[in-house]
Amino acid sequence: MFSHLKERAQRIRLAVFDVDGVLTNGQLLFSENGEELKAFSTLDGQGIKMLQRAGIETAIITGRESQLVARRAQNLGIAHLYQGREDKLVALQELLPQLGLALEEVAYLGDDLPDLAAIRRVGLGAAVANAHDFVKQHACAVTLKPGGQGAAREFCDALLDAQGKLQEALDSYL
Template identity: 50%
Template sequence: MNPPIDSTPRDATPRLAFEPELLLAALDVRLLLLDVDGVLTPGDLLYGAQGEELKRFSTLDGHGLKLLMSAGIEPVVISGRDSPALRARSAELGLQHSVLGSGAKLPAAQSLLDQLELGWEQVAIIGDDWPDLALIARAGFSAAPPQSHAEVLARVSHITRAPAGLGAVREVCDLLLMARGAYAALLQDALDGKPHTPPPDSTKAGRPHDAISGTLAEPGAVLPSSR
């Protein structure tokens, strides 16, 4: 017979904090655009003996993206590169949208917003280099890992403390969850040993009622990359 589980509530006061102006800037975010190399990964390009591209992802970032989806904010991978490793990781996380192998990110992102009937003020972006600048210049909230290019660092709303591929994305996820007012409840669930599930008024596929759902577009072909 299993012993009873101690159900005494644990202190869910967040130990993490962000500046009020950052939370205010992220208040309306419904969509998070994610670059891959130098954001979701440390930025190294690794190739196997057969020429296959290898990528290293952080489980810390991955859990943050799942928490984000449970709170009704949709992550979208938008990358100039395409690879089986990236597709496998996106599928594993349950990401509903992706733009891969797109040399021009702005038209792809604008098409995404048009389809989902969202404005740029509802978009957050985390990027690290010049291909992300057009998105950073338009998004309501923007962030970059600390090793990003100087022109990016000078233009974003927030520079993460954590490095790329090692928690930078999780830091942005935590910030967006706090801005949305979902962080404390999710933290309480974790302390109580409950899975992070959508609220009771959620609908199909276990997604919150106000989450964006559907397929953005078929991933593009692999294009030459300068990175």
């Protein structure tokens, strides 16, 4: 996915993910009691863990607030979680000084208009296959897989591959 962006991908030290439409398929499901339900891909979760083991920080910035997302972030060891933030670029700019990173060292995966400012400003801004067309037009790369169905894993694998770390990460499971 990032073969044409290998130089940019090699500088990435932080991978940021939106949730609805990226780590999920974008559907909002509610029980009769009003409880929110979300389905997450285990493939995506494994990709995020592989990034972390390879020394790449991970973060979630999402416009909605959900205990499910907090639990998923905790399960995956994602320490940087920003919920209820439509101003995703501002949230990202709040995080960067804490990590001592610049925007050029960030990869961001999003799907809709609230992600656009971040996608355009980071070192490697990507969109999932089922993202809004306007967002895809402004992204450096677009995944082949849709959100919630392995797009984040594809993104993670591409980052690791560009940094020459994918094969080692895969081999560690042999």
